[in-house]
Amino acid sequence: MVPGNSDTIDGEAKNLRAASLLTLLGLFILQGVLFIPLLGIQNDEALFGSVLFGSPSLMLMSYLGTLKSWIYALLLPFPISAFWIRFPMLVAGAVTIWLFFLLIERLFDTRAALAGAALLATDPLYVVTTVFDWGPTALQILLVTASLLALARRRPYLAFFLLGLAAWNKALVAWSLIGLAVGELAVFPREALKALKLRPAAAAALAFGLGALPLGIYNLRQGFATREGARLDASDLRGKALLLRGTLEGSALFEWLAHEDREPNPLPARSAAGTASYRLRQIAGDPRSNLTVYAVLLAVALLPWIEPRARRLCLFAVVSAAAAWLAMALTRGAGGSVHHAILLWPAPHFVAAAGLASASRRIGKTGAPALAAVVAILAPANLLVTNRYFALATRNGGTSAWTDAIFPLSRTLERIPAKQVFIVDWGIFDSLYLLHRGKLPLRVGSDPVSKPSLDAADERAVLSWLAEPGSVFVGHTEGNEMFPGVHRKLDAIAAQAGYTKDVLATIADRNGRPRFAVYRFSAPRTHRRPVPAPWGRLSGARSG
Numbered sequence: 001m002v003p004g005n006s007d008t009i010d011g012e013a014k015n016l017r018a019a020s021l022l023t024l025l026g027l028f029i030l031q032g033v034l035f036i037p038l039l040g041i042q043n044d045e046a047l048f049g050s051v052l053f054g055s056p057s058l059m060l061m062s063y064l065g066t067l068k069s070w071i072y073a074l075l076l077p078f079p080i081s082a083f084w085i086r087f088p089m090l091v092a093g094a095v096t097i098w099l100f101f102l103l104i105e106r107l108f109d110t111r112a113a114l115a116g117a118a119l120l121a122t123d124p125l126y127v128v129t130t131v132f133d134w135g136p137t138a139l140q141i142l143l144v145t146a147s148l149l150a151l152a153r154r155r156p157y158l159a160f161f162l163l164g165l166a167a168w169n170k171a172l173v174a175w176s177l178i179g180l181a182v183g184e185l186a187v188f189p190r191e192a193l194k195a196l197k198l199r200p201a202a203a204a205a206l207a208f209g210l211g212a213l214p215l216g217i218y219n220l221r222q223g224f225a226t227r228e229g230a231r232l233d234a235s236d237l238r239g240k241a242l243l244l245r246g247t248l249e250g251s252a253l254f255e256w257l258a259h260e261d262r263e264p265n266p267l268p269a270r271s272a273a274g275t276a277s278y279r280l281r282q283i284a285g286d287p288r289s290n291l292t293v294y295a296v297l298l299a300v301a302l303l304p305w306i307e308p309r310a311r312r313l314c315l316f317a318v319v320s321a322a323a324a325w326l327a328m329a330l331t332r333g334a335g336g337s338v339h340h341a342i343l344l345w346p347a348p349h350f351v352a353a354a355g356l357a358s359a360s361r362r363i364g365k366t367g368a369p370a371l372a373a374v375v376a377i378l379a380p381a382n383l384l385v386t387n388r389y390f391a392l393a394t395r396n397g398g399t400s401a402w403t404d405a406i407f408p409l410s411r412t413l414e415r416i417p418a419k420q421v422f423i424v425d426w427g428i429f430d431s432l433y434l435l436h437r438g439k440l441p442l443r444v445g446s447d448p449v450s451k452p453s454l455d456a457a458d459e460r461a462v463l464s465w466l467a468e469p470g471s472v473f474v475g476h477t478e479g480n481e482m483f484p485g486v487h488r489k490l491d492a493i494a495a496q497a498g499y500t501k502d503v504l505a506t507i508a509d510r511n512g513r514p515r516f517a518v519y520r521f522s523a524p525r526t527h528r529r530p531v532p533a534p535w536g537r538l539s540g541a542r543s544g
Helices: 005-035 067-073 082-107 110-121 124-132 138-152 156-169 173-187 189-195 198-211 213-221 225-229 237-249 272-284 292-301 308-329 338-344 347-396 406-415 429-435 456-467 486-496
Strands: 059-061 420-423 442-444 471-476 500-508 514-522
Touching: 005 082, 005 110, 005 124, 005 347, 059 213, 067 138, 067 156, 082 110, 082 124, 082 138, 082 347, 110 347, 124 138, 124 338, 124 347, 138 156, 138 173, 138 338, 156 173, 156 198, 156 213, 173 189, 173 308, 173 338, 189 198, 198 213, 213 225, 237 292, 237 308, 237 338, 272 347, 292 308, 292 347, 308 338, 308 347, 406 429, 406 471, 406 500, 406 514, 420 429, 429 442, 456 486, 471 486, 486 500
Parallel strands: 420 442, 420 471
Antiparallel strands: 471 514, 500 514
């Protein structure tokens, strides 16, 4: 070979590698940016704001830390908007894809790394859960992926510090830790035994404890409150397995995130992206699922034919993901939602990319084109499912939890004088709190009217709200309530006490469908003001 040719080839390969990775990262960012303005701010998506503008705290809940809140504190000089809320987590998702690429490249090669990055960057529910991040999941997946890369680069103490940080961010990382431990013991028992020696184990525990220090402090102060949610329940393993499959297929959020076409008042496409999305959906036949399940199964089936080291790494990913899912599925109240199942990511993409890429090397020169052809089928199948979410959100708008009517509601409340604004249904409080930087006089009014029945103490509490001068009430319109019947209960108590309901505003979404009602109650002339019951900002109902 002529001297210098190898350097030229290496340089060209590096440029192609960088260009391919940047293209995938750009594609991921583009998908997310297109989604940002389509839906309203969901309550759990905004939950981190309670620390930004309220009392400083180590934890939002017994299992959910404030790492995200502290990151967003750096962004407070900027106006709060959907872009402000969503774009940073989209960037976190892109960083995860980059780290995932480096991880696979470190363990395998660039061929496998590009395949894995392509599958993750186009995964429909990874895109959606990252940009909207109501789980929250974006930082959790980022931290776990970063810790695995640190382990691959033989930096175990950095890896355990990152895992500790992930534990503070969300204690549900325990599922991932269980999975990684089981995978290590099952596939790499010798290496696991070496790591259990006193000195390295103590150093790793110290690094983990340092990362998880805020979680530890909280539990010492609160009597280890985090462990209270850890209850076993095996009653719905089949349903949770079906949810996992739906998450892999990309179909699990249809009818929950955006309305289907049966909703009234669909909007015509008003942008080039919306028009293209609608036409693509028609041409493609409206696909609801991708091919990821089949890619993973094919990769697993090919494991006996690939090189032993690659086989062990893929088996580690399979066993770890299976053990983590089982730990999740056996936890009461967990494993049945997308924002839990997605915490297994990017393990499925690792198995598919590494397994298929390793198998492609066994078939010689045609292996690289064959792998490229497979990825060229899998990635567009992902994009078609993502396109369906985009088309539905553009045309039909978000469901009650994701309604864009939250923005005109926010503007309306700025103009209505009120000493206190009672939010009488779940799904509104934290969104308004964040959008107004905690400056609205919000009070949680969903307790006690969300109860199946109210006792005398509950009725006295409601009457004290009605008697407070300047009280304004906000809730979903009939048929859109998160807790059906909350308005009827409130109205019944008010009517029985002689109050008259005055509707101040009915707020519609961009499709013209009424979503929120703003009202107050006029006291009867002979009404005698009751002794107010104590109330304050209570935490709204929320699933983990």
